[in-house]
Amino acid sequence: MMHRHELPIGSEQSSTPTPSGSSFSPKRALIEFAFLAFALAPLFHFGNRAFLGTFSTVFAAIVLEALPFMLIGSVVSGLLGEFASQGGILKLLSKGGAGAPFIAAALGLLFPVCECAIVPIARKLMQKGVPPAVALAFMLGGPIVNPIVFGSTAVAYGLSWDFAFLRLVFGYCTAVFVSFVFALAFRNKRALLLPLSPFPMHENGPQRPSGTLASYVGRARSALVHGAEDFLDMFPFLVMGAFMTAMVQSTLDRSFFVSLAANPGVAILLMMLLAVILSICSEADAFVAASFQVSLPLSAQMGFMVLGPMLDLKLIFMCLGVFRKRAILLVAGTTLVAVFGLMLLFDRYVRWVLS
Amino acid sequence: MGSIVIEIGYSTRRWWAAGAYLVWAGALLWLLLTGRYQAFLRPGFWALLLWAFAVLLLFAAALFWARPSLPAGSMPAVPGIRLLVMLLPLIYVMAAQEQTLGSHALKNRLSEPAYMERFARGSPAIVEGDNSLVTLLDILQNFKVYEGRKITTQGMVCRDETVPPGHILVFRFLIVCCAADALPAGALVSHEEVDSFEQDTWVSVEGVLGLKKVGDLTFPLIQAERITKIDPPKDPYLFPRLF
Numbered sequence: 173m174m175h176r177h178e179l180p181i182g183s184e185q186s187s188t189p190t191p192s193g194s195s196f197s198p199k200r201a202l203i204e205f206a207f208l209a210f211a212l213a214p215l216f217h218f219g220n221r222a223f224l225g226t227f228s229t230v231f232a233a234i235v236l237e238a239l240p241f242m243l244i245g246s247v248v249s250g251l252l253g254e255f256a257s258q259g260g261i262l263k264l265l266s267k268g269g270a271g272a273p274f275i276a277a278a279l280g281l282l283f284p285v286c287e288c289a290i291v292p293i294a295r296k297l298m299q300k301g302v303p304p305a306v307a308l309a310f311m312l313g314g315p316i317v318n319p320i321v322f323g324s325t326a327v328a329y330g331l332s333w334d335f336a337f338l339r340l341v342f343g344y345c346t347a348v349f350v351s352f353v354f355a356l357a358f359r360n361k362r363a364l365l366l367p368l369s370p371f372p373m374h375e376n377g378p379q380r381p382s383g384t385l386a387s388y389v390g391r392a393r394s395a396l397v398h399g400a401e402d403f404l405d406m407f408p409f410l411v412m413g414a415f416m417t418a419m420v421q422s423t424l425d426r427s428f429f430v431s432l433a434a435n436p437g438v439a440i441l442l443m444m445l446l447a448v449i450l451s452i453c454s455e456a457d458a459f460v461a462a463s464f465q466v467s468l469p470l471s472a473q474m475g476f477m478v479l480g481p482m483l484d485l486k487l488i489f490m491c492l493g494v495f496r497k498r499a500i501l502l503v504a505g506t507t508l509v510a511v512f513g514l515m516l517l518f519d520r521y522v523r524w525v526l527s
Numbered sequence: 528m529g530s531i532v533i534e535i536g537y538s539t540r541r542w543w544a545a546g547a548y549l550v551w552a553g554a555l556l557w558l559l560l561t562g563r564y565q566a567f568l569r570p571g572f573w574a575l576l577l578w579a580f581a582v583l584l585l586f587a588a589a590l591f592w593a594r595p596s597l598p599a600g601s602m603p604a605v606p607g608i609r610l611l612v613m614l615l616p617l618i619y620v621m622a623a624q625e626q627t628l629g630s631h632a633l634k635n636r637l638s639e640p641a642y643m644e645r646f647a648r649g650s651p652a653i654v655e656g657d658n659s660l661v662t663l664l665d666i667l668q669n670f671k672v673y674e675g676r677k678i679t680t681q682g683m684v685c686r687d688e689t690v691p692p693g694h695i696l697v698f699r700f701l702i703v704c705c706a707a708d709a710l711p712a713g714a715l716v717s718h719e720e721v722d723s724f725e726q727d728t729w730v731s732v733e734g735v736l737g738l739k740k741v742g743d744l745t746f747p748l749i750q751a752e753r754i755t756k757i758d759p760p761k762d763p764y765l766f767p768r769l770f
Contacts, residue, residue, distance in 0.1 A: 204608045211615055215622060222631035228623035233567035233706035235616040240575035243582045396589035403586065404544055408612040415615075421707060425635050456704035463710050
């Protein structure tokens with residue numbers, strides 16, 4: 173039974189809805205089992221207790237930091253599913269059109285959420301009929317084009333408001349660009365997975381007259397169930413992404429990256445790679461970027477800050493619960509190329525200003 | 528008959544999921560009540576964890592109460608493995624008991640200490656007379672204030688091949704949000720008895736502040752008069768003020 177105004181996540185407007193409830197995926201179960209077996213290995217730490225200390229702390233820290241934000245995303249997603257009408261912004265986004273990605277990429281200014289919260293919300297927007305390309309613009313732009321990230325970036329760079337503003341502009345342009353490429357590439361192809369919700373348990377109790385307190389309580393309870401479903405579906409992906417990130421953080425020497433960054437192009441690429449594997453929250457990553465101020469050019473630091481919130485290990489894992497693999501590959505590839513190109517231009521500009 | 532079997536199995540799985548939410552909620556409550564969350568997150572995060580605790584309880588209650596409506600013949604499944612994956616971080620929360628980031632993490636994160644100026648939003652410590660108790664962050668933010676003065680500071684010991692002979696590196700981590708973004712703040716310490724302090728031991732150092740160049744990096748140097756082994760502080764990390 174589908175929810176009011178709701179499309180199954182894989183339907184993408186033009187395709188035939190599949191029955192909800194067909195959520196069991198042997199492939200996903202196998203991946204999760206393999207991951208679980210692999211994930212317990214560090215506990216034995218093979219005599220390296222220091223590694224276990226670093227790994228456990230970083231892994232637990234990433235999950236604990238992301239958890240409240242992901243719950244915000246799940247609650248908002250549940251409320252959107254139950255209460256959001258087809259009017260207002262949702263109508264504007266659902267209609268699609270060339271203007272929609274421009275609006276969606278800037279929505280973070282009104283709803284400042286970080287990347288952990290944004291995936292469940294984007295997922296719900298797509299279920300409500302927002303085209304995937306438009307939801308993608310929100311998903312990529314939201315974690316950068318938002319006032320909290322703007323403030324933290326300015327603080328990390330010694331109250332450099334213009335630098336923080338540039339980060340927002342780069343993030344916005346990249347999000348819109350990737351959205352258009354995605355829309356073109358998947359005009360007639362399915363980009364989303366089949367419905368994956370493990371709990372297709374929409375309320376079927378006695379219908380209460382709308383507008384009464386009882387009906388609001390019933391809908392609020394239903395919204396919570398939707399939120400709980402979304403969270404359960406997405407959280408394991410966050411755990412997997414956090415695990416891989418902690419593994420990398422516990423073994424990778426950051427100074428190695430600096431030593432390889434002989435020219436600006438290489439420095440930008442390496443910092444982009446570092447952003448992907450470190451998976452630091454967009455509200456804190458500016459401080460890590462600023463720690464490379466002496467060793468690396470501004471363009472490389474900016475590349476780290478623009479790419480990280482759009483494409484990092486934990487996000488890639490979370491997207492596995494929403495998009496098909498070829499769609500993730502396209503988004504990842506396009507985002508990498510777009511950010512790299514922008515940063516090369518930015519590097520040229522900085523050098524021209526300084527010369 | 529078949530649909531009844533599915534319904535029972537389905538309800539059981541739902542309750543398992545609600546149980547997993549309750550386990551997480553219990554773990555958050557324990558982290559909050561013991562203050563243990565500060566081994567992973569900055570102190571201000573308590574409010575967000577409290578929010579997470581409340582939402583997890585609500586989610587668990589919602590799942591207990593929810594009435595499923597299943598299309599005939601469908602096979603909903605919540606693999607138990609997924610629930611185990613969900614609980615995996617809690618195993619590592621327990622594994623990290625009484626541990627903090629130490630010299631192992633330091634080696635992966637050491638870079639030019641000059642960036643610490645970027646954290647200089649807080650007021651410098653008030654210097655009254657000699658031998659002020661200052662943090663390693665104070666030293667990096669306000670080096671000129673303390674240069675040539677006698678100070679006391681606290682941190683963990685790092686000794687390896689990159690630290691010059693006769694010295695130890697005393698360091699602490701700065702955290703903006705969580706341990707994943709931790710950056711080190713450190714100072715070299717010279718003293719004739721530095722060899723007696725083991726890796727990752729917490730020490731209090733009393734001495735005069737100067738500078739020392741090691742390779743391409745310049746470190747604050749404390750010429751110590753006294754180094755004392757101490758218990759780990761309640762808050763092992765330093766949390767720079769942002770605004």
